Amino acid sequence: MPPTLASVVRNSSLHLTVLAGADHLERPVRWVHTSELDDPTPFLEGGELLLTTGIKLGTSTKSLQAYVHRLADAGVVGLGLGVGLSHTEVPQPLVDAAAQRGLPLLRVPEPTPFIAISKAVSAALAAEQYEAVTTSFEAQEELTRAALGQNGTAAVVRRLAARLGGWAALYDSSGALSVVAPDWAARRAARLAAEVDRLRRRPAPASAALQGRAPGFDTADEDFVVVQSLGADRRARGFLAVGTEDRITPTERYVLNAAVALLTLTLERSRELRHAEERMGAALLRLVLAGQVGTARQVAAGLFGGLPEGTIRVLVAGAAPGAERAEGEAPVHDLTELAERAEQAGGRAGEKLLVAREPAGKEGKDGKEGVAHGERLVLLAVDGGAVHRACLGAVEEHEGLALGVSAPAPVEEAGVAYAQAERALAVALRGGRRSVGHEEVGAGSLLPLLGEDAVAAFAEGLLRPLREHDRTARGDLVASLRAWLSRHGQWDAAAADLGVHRHTLRYRMRRVEELLGRSLDDTDVRMELWLALRSGEE
Structure with a gap:
């Protein structure tokens, strides 16, 4: 954990006194910065303990309040005022303004140099970084041993959950939950189906972070959740989700990244093995399709446990x-x-x-x-x-x-x-x-099985002489042909459907034969004409 204002104050060699903001001393200190500027905020990133002797602060309540507000808005975690140079004591308006904003205000006595505070914080930060590196290295070794063991992916997921003090879940490339640890977290992991599905539609690697009641994660649990896709060539081979009570620390992020790398390598290695199995399975399938089932059955018995x-x-x-x-x-x-x-x-x-x-x-x-x-x-x-x-x-x-x-x-x-x-x-x-x-x-009908463009072209070419006749001469040959074919060549029934005499219908069918150059006594001709007529109705 990074040093906090509380740990800095507890350092007895510094002799610091808290004058305001005592309820906010657990804020982490990312750096110590010394500045005598009236507005040092352009040179700050947030998370600093700012030290000053107050040479340019003045004594007016308004200027001191404005100074505190600027620091608080810039994310400064604490202010230390060194007494004995420009101020014999910390001005009360400064104390009041710091208390109002909840900004911890520390009195730095004259015997304590600012460099001593900087050294103390720097030493604590270095210790934190060393601990993070050591912990990360130990975790990586532990996860690597797990990955190399039997059922490596499940082992990595279990060790990761233990390291983070939360839960972890592994999903396959389809988004189905395959491993979860501990067992009680299965319900929480299942609720991430929608988030995993969203990541499936994005090139890997991709990640998403959300908290328990975030949109799309409908649960009363207040977990902080990170979901990460696993894959090396833009195609997700799986997905890893972790849930913790608090946001993961930088050290825990290193551990998570190590697990992601190991799981990706494991899945890619498994993919290569699967590719080899797929090639053997494809060869077996070709044997089966070629009718050599006996041979395929003998081979499959040893490789796949049978067909x-x-x-x-x-x-x-x-x-x-x-x-x-x-x-x-x-x-x-x-x-x-x-x-x-x-x-x-x-x-x-x-x-x-x-x-x-x-x-x-x-x-x-x-x-x-x-x-x-x-x-x-x-x-x-x-x-x-x-x-x-x-x-x-x-x-x-x-x-x-x-x-x-x-x-x-x-x-x-x-x-x-x-x-x-x-x-x-x-x-x-x-x-x-x-x-x-x-x-x-x-x-059902044969027509839907035929290519629409081919049928349309065939029908248009075959029936064109009849349609051109109907546009320029008496007698509806297309309608007459449809009625005659639908009645299977029965003259009286077809003529009745058209409301004409059967002799009229006979005349029209002879005209059809003349225009088409085909005999209606030919069964194939009747079939082709019927298909052509029906295609125009589809």
């Missing part, structure tokens, strides 16, 4: 077209974020999961070049499990991603499920939807 069991689903995620991020926000909507959330959900639930990234390319069959697509994420997860739910929740929560989900299937049919998920993703991207399941692809 997902029971009914599975394949999920394929891709970036939605035109997705934009708010300026200054971290990339929370991309495939990396989705993969991390899926893995965290699987880890918490104890579910097996296989994940692989597919680079941007062109999708085709039998070696033929197909439709271009961007980078995608492929996941094989337990049907209806935590990973499945987490992926659905992630794409619904954040714009920027679309998800295709296969039908439930055994692991042996993962290749078929993968093809289903790809088709479902294509429908989601084309229709501007967040997620589409395979069950939805085969339900």
Whole structure:
């Protein structure tokens, strides 16, 4: 702790007497400054014990009051007046003004040189700094040993909480609470979800400080809380929160910074290990999708404890077209974020999961070049499990991603499920939807599954001769064709719908054939004309 006015006064070798402000002697002294100026405030930073002989102070009550007010407003923690030179005793108006402002006023006797007070405070400040360095070094050693031990992140959090005399909590990159110490602080740590979520949207490292009843931290607890994101490449790998009864001291700040550095290194090291596991998991997933389930099962037994069991689903995620991020926000909507959330959900639930990234390319069959697509994420997860739910929740929560989900299937049919998920993703991207399941692809109309621009161009070109005829000649050929097709070629029913004789309708259909150069007896022609007519209704 820094020296206070009380500790300076208690130094018997200085022979100081408190004349005013005795209730404020616990203020820390950051420096001792001597000045005979009437207004020394331009040369002060706040926190000083100011010493003066009062040569230029004068004796008028007004000038002495103004002097005290200037010092108090500048953050001076105490005033020492040396007697015996310009003042035989401390002027009473000065004592009264100091008492009014709550500014401690010390009488410095003539035998006590100002330099002695400066030396005493300097020695105390040096001792404080030495103690801070020693304590910080000891804490860093202790935290480092904890980080290198078993379950290092949890150990660091527990040691940090003990060092600060408060509580500490660690959150994963999704904002979920993973470690808290002591156990009783879990309720307080959970209340920081909104603050952690705000930091998730900012590049790491970032921090926030708040007190118990600050906006957004609805609790009766009067903790002083600091939340810090953990990450080395602008992406938060986790978040650390600490709560203390009082504001953390500079020494405690060193301890906190050491914990942040160790946790960041631990998380980054864990990330590298996870990357290696991800590469092995991606290779296993490719084996499964290629139908080599037996081989994949043998390999997975030794590396991952086996493949997902029971009914599975394949999920394929891709970036939605035109997705934009708010300026200054971290990339929370991309495939990396989705993969991390899926893995965290699987880890918490104890579910097996296989994940692989597919680079941007062109999708085709039998070696033929197909439709271009961007980078995608492929996941094989337990049907209806935590990973499945987490992926659905992630794409619904954040714009920027679309998800295709296969039908439930055994692991042996993962290749078929993968093809289903790809088709479902294509429908989601084309229709501007967040997620589409395979069950939805085969339900409802065919039109939503087709590219809008392609269908519109096809319909406009096919029906153009009929529409040009209707604008310049008698007979509504487009309406007549729609009625005839909707009645499956039944002349009487279609004519009744139009309110014309069936011979009139027959004449119009022959005219349609002539203008289009196609036979209405051809089933494919009827289908194409019906799609063209329906596309104009969508």
